[in-house]
Amino acid sequence: MRTRSGGRAAVAAALAALLALGAGGCDVSVEEPEAPPGSSGNVGEQLSELTVAEAGSMKGYSRNRFPHWRDTGKNCDVRDSVLQRDGKDIRLSGCNVVGGRWESVYDGRTFTDPSDVDIDHMVPLANAWRSGADEWDDAKRGDFANDLTRPQLFAVSASSNRSKGDQDPSQWKPPNRAYWCTYAEHWVEVKHHWKLTVTSAEKAAITDMLGGCTWASKR
Template sequence: MSYPRTRPGARQLASAALAAALALGAAGCGPAGTAAPEPSATGTGNASSQLEQLTVAQASSMKGYDRDHFPHWRDAGKNCDVRDTVLQRDGEDIKLSGCNVVGGRWTSVYDNRTVTDPAGVDIDHMVPLANAWRSGADEWNDAERGDFANDLTRPQLLAVSAASNRSKGDQGPEEWKPPNRDYWCTYAESWVAVKHHWKLTVTPTEKSTLTEMLATC
């Protein structure tokens, strides 16, 4: 299977995160073989086009689901892992022990919270693992699901406040949206980009909600 100092706004943060991921990979702090990010659904027209290409289907069963079927976080060299890579990519004033992130400052685009303790930061899967399972990943093998769970190329991994990530859980945009409405456009674009690349399905309500969110762009 082929796999996509003024306070910055949501779009600036997303672009900066992508650029930083490339820099980390080049510096040897990202997983070996991390590819250059493919273009995501940037712009309402492209995202809307990609959304129309997604298969619409009812969510499948959770039968057999286990997070262990999505092995993460993978080693990323120098005694760190993909979580450290995202923390370093998305944060400011990062403090390292080796390449393990032990301090810094993160602006959570979901709720505009500033977090200064890595323990208060979660790495969100834009498309949650359980949602992916219900929309096609149940048919993949564990290696493919591991690629999805550690995907640094698409806009799939994001450092956000633990509170916002745990509020989201495994819900789709029809059930949960970022409290920060200014991020709705980028959130919908990113969700569509991930599902489009991984050929995951969307439910009718999910598609309708994403269309409404893209209208905020």
């Protein structure tokens, strides 16, 4: 797995080369990007530390209360960063992603047009609101919505992202069953870091998903 700093260095080098050539807004190919962040720590221990509570109210919720996507460069934002990280054979115009190849981990579908790819929040914004984010200020909600450090943002097929909506693992699971272990682990990692609650049904579904993961107790 390539380190985050290595991925940034590769992208920076590609952009520097483009500018040196005076290419301006022309497309440029870069190396295969770094892998998404993975979970850290013992997922079983993290799951046991989550607070179980009933889902809160949606009163006052708006996606605008989670400001995204933040700028990550001239005319570029967090969406571009995730597309670049999760894709292969990436082509850039400036720092905007204009081409590449993406495989959606949720359903195994492959895309070459970035407009066909959605950026999914592992823990959806509305779910976070019902799990405690309603008590945060908008700045903290923005940090959550743009979190590139935890396994929270992924480039996936638009259809799977919209099918998932704001549902938790007791209500929706990726069609790709081979991804269930990783999905459950990532969900726990994000909720644990941000100190968000889980419902009893949500925790039971995660426990069931992790039940067949021989590596889960060793993380």
